[in-house]
Amino acid sequence: MSDIFDVYLLEAVLNGLLLGGLLALLSLGLNLVFGVIDVVWICYAELIMCGMYAVYYLHVQYHWPLVLAMLAAIGVVAFLGWLLHQLVIRPVLNAEPINQLLVTGGVLFFLQAAATLAFGIEFKNLGVTLPSVRLGEMSFSAARLVAFGAALGGVIALWIFLSKTYLGTAIRAISQDRAIMPLMGVDPGRIFALTSALGGALAGLAACLLVLQYDIHPAIGLSFGPITFLICVLGGLGNMLGGFVAAFIFAQFIAVGGFFFAVEWGYVIAFIFFIAVMFWRPRGILGK
Amino acid sequence: MRLFAAALCAFALAAQAQQKEIKIGFIYDVSGPFAGGGSEPAQIGTKAAIDMFNEKGGVMGYKINAIFTDAQSKVDVAINEMTRLVDQEKVDIVAGVYSSAQCVPMVQQTESRKKFLWLNVCIATAVFKDRKLNYVFRPQAHSDQFGAWSCDYINYYAKSKFHSEPKNLRVAIIHEDGPYGVGVAAGNESQCKKHGMNIVLKEGYSASAPDLSSLVTKLKRARPDVLLHTGYNPDITLFLRQAKEQGLRVKAIIGHGAGHSQIDKLRQTFGEDVNYFHSIDPAAGQLLDPKTLKPGIWDLTQEMVKRYQAVKGPGELPPHVSMGFNNTWILLNDVLPRAIKQYGGFDSEALRKAALDTDIPVGGTLQGYGVKFYPPGHQLSGQNERAFPVVMQYVNGRARIVWPREVQTTDPVLPFPKGHSFAP
Amino acid sequence: MLRVAELSAGYGGFQALFDASLEVNAGEAVAVIGPNGAGKTTLLRVISKLISPSAGDVTFEGRSLAAVAPHDVVARGIAHVPENRRLFPRLTAEENLRMGAYTSRRTYAERLAQVYALFPRLRERRHQPAGTLSGGEQQMCAIARALMSGPKLLLLDEPSAGLAPVVVQSIFELVRRICAEGYTVLIVEQNIRQVLKVVSRAYLLEAGRIVRSGSADELRTAPEIQKAYLGL
Numbered sequence A: 001m002s003d004i005f006d007v008y009l010l011e012a013v014l015n016g017l018l019l020g021g022l023l024a025l026l027s028l029g030l031n032l033v034f035g036v037i038d039v040v041w042i043c044y045a046e047l048i049m050c051g052m053y054a055v056y057y058l059h060v061q062y063h064w065p066l067v068l069a070m071l072a073a074i075g076v077v078a079f080l081g082w083l084l085h086q087l088v089i090r091p092v093l094n095a096e097p098i099n100q101l102l103v104t105g106g107v108l109f110f111l112q113a114a115a116t117l118a119f120g121i122e123f124k125n126l127g128v129t130l131p132s133v134r135l136g137e138m139s140f141s142a143a144r145l146v147a148f149g150a151a152l153g154g155v156i157a158l159w160i161f162l163s164k165t166y167l168g169t170a171i172r173a174i175s176q177d178r179a180i181m182p183l184m185g186v187d188p189g190r191i192f193a194l195t196s197a198l199g200g201a202l203a204g205l206a207a208c209l210l211v212l213q214y215d216i217h218p219a220i221g222l223s224f225g226p227i228t229f230l231i232c233v234l235g236g237l238g239n240m241l242g243g244f245v246a247a248f249i250f251a252q253f254i255a256v257g258g259f260f261f262a263v264e265w266g267y268v269i270a271f272i273f274f275i276a277v278m279f280w281r282p283r284g285i286l287g288k
Numbered sequence B: 001m002r003l004f005a006a007a008l009c010a011f012a013l014a015a016q017a018q019q020k021e022i023k024i025g026f027i028y029d030v031s032g033p034f035a036g037g038g039s040e041p042a043q044i045g046t047k048a049a050i051d052m053f054n055e056k057g058g059v060m061g062y063k064i065n066a067i068f069t070d071a072q073s074k075v076d077v078a079i080n081e082m083t084r085l086v087d088q089e090k091v092d093i094v095a096g097v098y099s100s101a102q103c104v105p106m107v108q109q110t111e112s113r114k115k116f117l118w119l120n121v122c123i124a125t126a127v128f129k130d131r132k133l134n135y136v137f138r139p140q141a142h143s144d145q146f147g148a149w150s151c152d153y154i155n156y157y158a159k160s161k162f163h164s165e166p167k168n169l170r171v172a173i174i175h176e177d178g179p180y181g182v183g184v185a186a187g188n189e190s191q192c193k194k195h196g197m198n199i200v201l202k203e204g205y206s207a208s209a210p211d212l213s214s215l216v217t218k219l220k221r222a223r224p225d226v227l228l229h230t231g232y233n234p235d236i237t238l239f240l241r242q243a244k245e246q247g248l249r250v251k252a253i254i255g256h257g258a259g260h261s262q263i264d265k266l267r268q269t270f271g272e273d274v275n276y277f278h279s280i281d282p283a284a285g286q287l288l289d290p291k292t293l294k295p296g297i298w299d300l301t302q303e304m305v306k307r308y309q310a311v312k313g314p315g316e317l318p319p320h321v322s323m324g325f326n327n328t329w330i331l332l333n334d335v336l337p338r339a340i341k342q343y344g345g346f347d348s349e350a351l352r353k354a355a356l357d358t359d360i361p362v363g364g365t366l367q368g369y370g371v372k373f374y375p376p377g378h379q380l381s382g383q384n385e386r387a388f389p390v391v392m393q394y395v396n397g398r399a400r401i402v403w404p405r406e407v408q409t410t411d412p413v414l415p416f417p418k419g420h421s422f423a424p
Numbered sequence C: 001m002l003r004v005a006e007l008s009a010g011y012g013g014f015q016a017l018f019d020a021s022l023e024v025n026a027g028e029a030v031a032v033i034g035p036n037g038a039g040k041t042t043l044l045r046v047i048s049k050l051i052s053p054s055a056g057d058v059t060f061e062g063r064s065l066a067a068v069a070p071h072d073v074v075a076r077g078i079a080h081v082p083e084n085r086r087l088f089p090r091l092t093a094e095e096n097l098r099m100g101a102y103t104s105r106r107t108y109a110e111r112l113a114q115v116y117a118l119f120p121r122l123r124e125r126r127h128q129p130a131g132t133l134s135g136g137e138q139q140m141c142a143i144a145r146a147l148m149s150g151p152k153l154l155l156l157d158e159p160s161a162g163l164a165p166v167v168v169q170s171i172f173e174l175v176r177r178i179c180a181e182g183y184t185v186l187i188v189e190q191n192i193r194q195v196l197k198v199v200s201r202a203y204l205l206e207a208g209r210i211v212r213s214g215s216a217d218e219l220r221t222a223p224e225i226q227k228a229y230l231g232l
């Protein structure tokens, strides 16, 4: 190990990359929903929490095989996304944005409280530990590698779906001109419901990967909700590519900043960067 | 005229007889991360103590009317609840409180209202230090003691177990960045320095941080022998998981209460990986040697265990149950009766005087420590000078007291044996 | 083919259309002309069910559209080129065309070829975001998008509005070719002189009421129209 080449710095950078993958995955669903429906799901991280509980109960309590439990959890959260749209978002679709924020914020508190009542405040975890991947002196979390792959896979699959299929094209079109969609033979209500389910499914996918690394508790959303939201805003709300790029930038600030200074400073630097970008480009890095 | 006065008197007495209750407002967290970090067990312990007194007719004929409120693991909620308890519920005493982050601002507010505040759980020294408090009392040990304890412990065993001079021991200190973690870490640093140890890293982090991988990387680079850690629950599991994934190697890990005292939880997640971990906390009553306690105290311990397990089922009781139970018991069994008997009631003045008279010898409470509060004028006035924490080591899920030597129940296992996940 | 019977419609409390009736036969090109705010756009919106009428009925090929959902109208064979084109600006020209074929995906490739034959300019611009096309190109794209569904009836709402005079010429030339290809067309226009050269019949709509109808020649020579609309 030479003086110029710092293996620990490299480890920090690579860990930042992996964290970026996780954050990118988190931002996908929120961005999709905002981009299409123009409503911010403040309760997005709480949907993820529900997904984590679903994996936990199916796998630990009901002894389903893990992969099956995860697929089911994705289905459950997709359903929750759909339900959220039908019950909560639809009535306020044309309301002021502040009211939309308030209702989804209400759902956030509702889900937290409901989870506390239903599952208790105890921390739960799968008890599954993935091995780590060694690379000389460096060592990385397999769970993070999987999350990274899933984020990459998710973004590519989503991109193909949105650019190559009729349904995907309609999803992009509807955010540009909602009113004339019926003239194309498209039922906007169905597209919205579908997008919500898809956003939920992405939250479910994120849940499956988080549950491999984090304990589950009713307040887990607080650890991920704000940072996910920041990343989406940083990349340009509704812009999926922007969110993807922003996640990796943000993660590098956290990881490398935390390596050179105190861990806390990594976050502080990331937030300073966020504020600076907001002054420079209020609509985000890739926002229009 | 005389008749009228007598009637008035009788009326007043009757009213009082009817109202014969003491209202105590307890603030704990039954939602949010602190709940699982020990706040809920503390509440269960507290309830058990109150039930025990009320079943025997209360305290000197007064029924204890306990009002429990949920601070939701949030500082502002805790303060609001305290204000509500005092202003609307008109409680006689405010008590409980799990998090030091809540205690620090709260003491200021109760003090300005001259409301008697009895702290059960929070441990930061900063709650009392140089605050010149008059109406706040804490039977519990304080964080500077926690921090010092771990350094004394490894200093004692440096030669015999680590085969090293204390000055050659590399120590890393990491902590959550609230008053609790900061307080313990400051105690760690100053005491370990006193023993001449080499502090290779000292760093705080936010308990809700979603990622701690760069902290682990820095620890790997710093190559400590001993890791001193202070944290709550989600951050401890995140840290340990990332530490394991990234291949951190140390000879011993010593935690300081909160998350590290929830061994059942840690074992669920990490299984054998947390074997031989330590935690420093006021003793969990059930772990003490009955021989070191005054007569009758052990019966209380068993009563507490019975009542807790009736709620939560079998399993190791976290020390927080004892903090909830024992410290409430001290208030109801010692301070309150004296206030009523000698100082004519249970207003803040009477309670304060009664508290300052407290003199329980070591071994006189179920957590082993005695109680005598630092008097006004002392920089920690209101803090119990006879309290001490213990170092516990978990072996195969069971906690053993390994420090201080006077209450030690077994010899510690140091360093991590070969084959342990964190062993070098 | 299309039959509009005593149709009334409005927005909230405001009535924009009063008992309007008209008819379009298969293979015919018919215009609705009238001044600003007459209710022409409203009429087309009711036909394609973007808004529902307060009274009256629309029948297409003998069947009432009353119970048909807005997004099912296209499948019945009615394509609507809305006022101001309303392309999806951030989709490419070709993606806009794909949206037009949403209900008839199987014939997409074939229709795309047809449409490109009709509008060679669009083929050149097909990968360009629709928002960056010129006004004339956007109008072509909007019409092409409607044709992608293979409609039996094409509703055109002021295709010449907002275009430079030369471009207006070529748009009307296109409309003429579309009519010549056998599409049935109902076109709304304020450019009365031009549109009457393209259609065979026309209705005059004023303040929400059909006040006159007749062949293109009749209307062109009617004195009140000459005076009010043709500036003669």
Ligand SMILES: Nc1ncnc2c1ncn2[C@@H]1O[C@H](COP(=O)(O)OP(=O)(O)OP(=O)(O)O)[C@@H](O)[C@H]1O
Pocket: C011, C014, C016, C034, C035, C036, C037, C038, C039, C040, C041, C042, C043, C083, C190
């Ligand atoms: N969305 C709406 N809400 C309320 N009133 C409307 C709406 N759209 C149109 N109107 C009113 O209805 C009447 C008819 O409008 P319409 O758009 O049908 O007229 P038009 O003949 O198409 O006019 P133009 O030639 O200017 O396009 C007008 O008075 C207009 O102000």
Ligand SMILES: [Mg+2]
Pocket: C040, C041, C042, C083, C158
């Ligand atoms: Mg119009």
